[in-house]
Amino acid sequence: xxxxxxxxxxxxxxxxxxxxxxxxxxxxxxxxxxxxxxxxxxxxxxxxxxxxxxxxxxxxxxxxxxxxxxxxxxxxxxxxxxxxxxxxxxxxxxxxxxxxxxxxxxxxxxxxxxxxxxxxxxxxxxxxxxxxxxxxxxxxxxxxxxxxxxxxxxxxxxxxxxxxxxxxxxxxxxxxxxxxxxxxxxxxxxxxxxxxxxxxxxxxxxxxxxxxxxxxxxxxxxxxxxxxxxxxxxxxxxxxxxxxxxxxxxxxxxxxxxxxxxxxxxxxxxxxxxxxxxxxxxxxxxxxxxxxxxxxxxxxxxxxxxxxxxxxxxxxxxxxxxxxxxxxxxxxxxxxxxxxxxxxxxxxxxxxxxxxxxxxxxxxxxxxxxxxxxxxxxxxxxxxxxxxxxxxxxxxxxxx
Amino acid sequence: xxxxxxxxxxxxxxxxxxxxxxxxxxxxxxxxxxxxxxxxxxxxxxxxxxxxxxxxxxxxxxxxxxxxxxxxxxxxxxxxxxxxxxxxxxxxxxxxxxxxxxxxxxxxxxxxxxxxxxxxxxxxxxxxxxxxxxxxxxxxxxxxxxxxxxxxxxxxxxxxxxxxxxxxxxxxxxxxxxxxxxxxxxxxxxxxxxxxxxxxxxxxxxxxxxxxxxxxxxxxxxxxxxxxxxxxxxxxxxxxxxxxxxxxxxxxxxxxxxxxxxxxxxxxxxxxxxxxxxxxxxxxxxxxxxxxxxxxxxxxx
Numbered sequence: 220x221x222x223x224x225x226x227x228x229x230x231x232x233x234x235x236x237x238x239x240x241x242x243x244x245x246x247x248x249x250x251x252x253x254x255x256x257x258x259x260x261x262x263x264x265x266x267x268x269x270x271x272x273x274x275x276x277x278x279x280x281x282x283x284x285x286x287x288x289x290x291x292x293x294x295x296x297x298x299x300x301x302x303x304x305x306x307x308x309x310x311x312x313x314x315x316x317x318x319x320x321x322x323x324x325x326x327x328x329x330x331x332x333x334x335x336x337x338x339x340x341x342x343x344x345x346x347x348x349x350x351x352x353x354x355x356x357x358x359x360x361x362x363x364x365x366x367x368x369x370x371x372x373x374x375x376x377x378x379x380x381x382x383x384x385x386x387x388x389x390x391x392x393x394x395x396x397x398x399x400x401x402x403x404x405x406x407x408x409x410x411x412x413x414x415x416x417x418x419x420x421x422x423x424x425x426x427x428x429x430x431x432x433x434x435x436x437x438x439x440x441x442x443x444x445x446x447x448x449x450x451x452x453x454x455x456x457x458x459x460x461x462x463x464x465x466x467x468x469x470x471x472x473x474x475x476x477x478x479x480x481x482x483x484x485x486x487x488x489x490x491x492x493x494x495x496x497x498x499x500x501x502x503x504x505x506x507x508x509x510x511x512x513x514x515x516x517x518x519x520x521x522x523x524x525x526x527x528x529x530x531x532x533x534x535x536x537x538x539x540x541x542x543x544x545x546x547x548x549x550x551x552x553x554x555x556x557x558x559x560x561x562x563x564x565x566x567x568x569x570x571x572x573x574x575x576x577x578x579x580x581x582x583x584x585x586x587x588x589x590x591x592x593x594x595x596x597x598x599x600x601x602x603x604x605x606x607x608x609x610x611x612x613x614x615x616x617x618x619x
Numbered sequence: 620x621x622x623x624x625x626x627x628x629x630x631x632x633x634x635x636x637x638x639x640x641x642x643x644x645x646x647x648x649x650x651x652x653x654x655x656x657x658x659x660x661x662x663x664x665x666x667x668x669x670x671x672x673x674x675x676x677x678x679x680x681x682x683x684x685x686x687x688x689x690x691x692x693x694x695x696x697x698x699x700x701x702x703x704x705x706x707x708x709x710x711x712x713x714x715x716x717x718x719x720x721x722x723x724x725x726x727x728x729x730x731x732x733x734x735x736x737x738x739x740x741x742x743x744x745x746x747x748x749x750x751x752x753x754x755x756x757x758x759x760x761x762x763x764x765x766x767x768x769x770x771x772x773x774x775x776x777x778x779x780x781x782x783x784x785x786x787x788x789x790x791x792x793x794x795x796x797x798x799x800x801x802x803x804x805x806x807x808x809x810x811x812x813x814x815x816x817x818x819x820x821x822x823x824x825x826x827x828x829x830x831x832x833x834x835x836x837x838x839x840x841x842x843x844x845x846x847x848x849x850x851x852x853x854x855x856x857x858x859x860x861x862x863x864x865x866x867x868x869x870x871x872x873x874x875x876x877x878x879x880x881x882x883x884x885x886x887x888x889x890x891x892x893x894x895x896x897x898x899x900x901x902x903x904x905x906x907x908x909x910x911x912x913x914x915x916x917x918x919x920x
Contacts, residue, residue, distance in 0.1 A: 227742050345652055345887045414890055415890055564893055565827065566820075
C-alpha cells in the first residue's frame, strides 16, 4: 500500500515569492514531508565569460562587478587576484588594506541582507525590516567613501581606484561603532527567542560528512563544522596582516548558519577597525602601474559573503583575456540542498533552500543543451521569426 | 427594518467600515513597528474596490460552484456574526443560545477556506486546505473549553446579553484567575482563527504562495480578503464581550482598540510556526491551560 501512495509535487519556482531570482525546485512531498527534490537552475545565463573575452583586462573588472548586485566587489576582487597572479604583480600595502575594508563592508551588508530575508522567510517581517534598516547606514557609508551604494568599482589590477582619506576612515570607524550594539541586539534576540529557535533548530541539517561530500563553501560549510575560509587558508590582501578568527559551528542547521553569519559580521567589524587604524600609518601609493599583461594563466580566490569565489584567467599576451572562468560559491552550495531538504517538512524546506544564501545570477555560467533535439542556430531563429511575421501579416490581411 | 439591520447598521456597510479601519490600524501599527510610514486611511478601501473591478479567473478542473460560493459563505456568515454581536451589545437584544450560534458561524469561514482551497484544483491550494483543516482541529477544542469556563463562571448563561449583564453586575471575567487563563487561551485561538502570524500557516506566502488563496482573483478574492479583515475586527470584539463586559462607553472602545493592537503586536513579534508545532502547542500546553481554567472556575476562582 505504501509503495502506491501518491507523491505530490510542489513547485518552488521559477517565479516564487521565496526567492527573487529564477530557479526551480521540484519538491516531492508526502503530506507535509519532503521525500525528494529536483534542483533545476539555468534560467539566468548571461554569457559573462564570453563577454569577458572581448573586453580588455581593465574593462573586465567592471564587467565582473556586474555579475552580482549584492556581492558586487567579490567578483572583481577575485578577478584582480587572478590577473595579479598571472602577471606576478605586487600591490602596495595601502591598497591591500583598502581592498580588505571594501570586502568586509560588503560582507556585513550582504549578511544583514540575508538575515533580513531569513526573517521574512519564517514570516517574521519585523526582523526583515529592522535588518534592512540597519543595513542602510552601511550603504550610505559605501556611497560616501567608495562613491556608490553598490558597484563601488574600487578594484583595479595593481591596486585600487580610490583612496580612503583619514576623515573617511573616521567615518567608517564611527559607523562600525554604531553597528556593534545592533549586531549584539540581533544576536541576543535570536538566541533568546524560543519561537525563533523552535523554528530554526534542526531545520535543514547538513551533516559534516554531507557538507564535505558536496564540497560546500563559506558560511554553509562553517556552520557544518568545516573550518575553511580562503582569507585564513590562503591569505591575500591584508587578511594575513590583521588579527581575526574563523567562526565555526558544529550543528549544521539553519540556526547555526544564522549564528555563523552574525558572528562573522562581528569579526568583519574587527577587521575593518584594524585596517582603518593601519591606513592612518601606512601612507604611499594605492596602485602599481601595469604596462602589459604577459602570456600565462592565473587563479584568484576571494572569500565572498557566500563562500569562496574562484576566477581563472588565461592570457595569450595582448589586451584581452583569452579565457576567463568564474565559479561562484552558490554553485557548490545550492546542490547541498539535495540532502539538507529531504526528510524535513515544507516550511523547513523553504527556509533551508534560502539558508545557503543562494545567488543564481552569480552561479549560472552555462546552459545545458539537449543534443538529441534540434539545435537552432541564429540563422534558424531569424528564419523562424520571419516566417512567423509573414504568417501574422497574412492573418491580419485575411481578417480585414 | 430587517433591510437596514442587515445591509446598513450593523450589517454589511457598518461591518465593512469597521473592518477597513481595523485593517488600516493593523497596517499602520505594523508599519510603525517596522520603521516604515504605512498606508493612508483609505488604502483598504482602494484595495477592496480594486479587487472588485478585477477579472475573475476560474481554474480548470475545479468545482466552479463551490469555488465561487465559498467566499460568499465566509463573508455572509461573518456579517451575520457582526449583526448578532453589535445588536446584542447595544440593545441587549439577543436570544437564548446565541453564543452557540456565534461559535458555529465563526467556524464557517474556516470551512469556506477549506472548500475553496479544495475546489481550486491546485496542489498548493489543497495543501493549504489540509493545513487549515489541521488548524481547525487544533484550536477549536481549547476555544470551546475556555467558553465552558465562561458558562461555569456565569452560572450557565448561554446568551451574550446575559454574559454582558453578568459582568456589569459582578465585575469583568478577566479579573478572575480562571477568566484570565481562559482569556489568554481564547486570544491564542483567535490569533489562529484570524490566520495571523504565528498561525498563518494555511496561507504561508513564502512556503506555499498563499495556499488556499492561490487560485482566487477579482471579487471572490476580494470577499475572502474582506472576510479576513472582518475576522480581525470581530474576534477582538467577541473577546471584549466575553471577558471584558462589552463596549458600553468610550472605555469599551479603548479596550477594544487595545486588544486589536495586542493582536497586531503578537503578529509582528513572532515567526510563523510549523503545522506540527502548532498542533503540539494547541493540544498540549494550551488545552492544559484551558482545562486548568475550567477546573479553577469550578472551584470558584
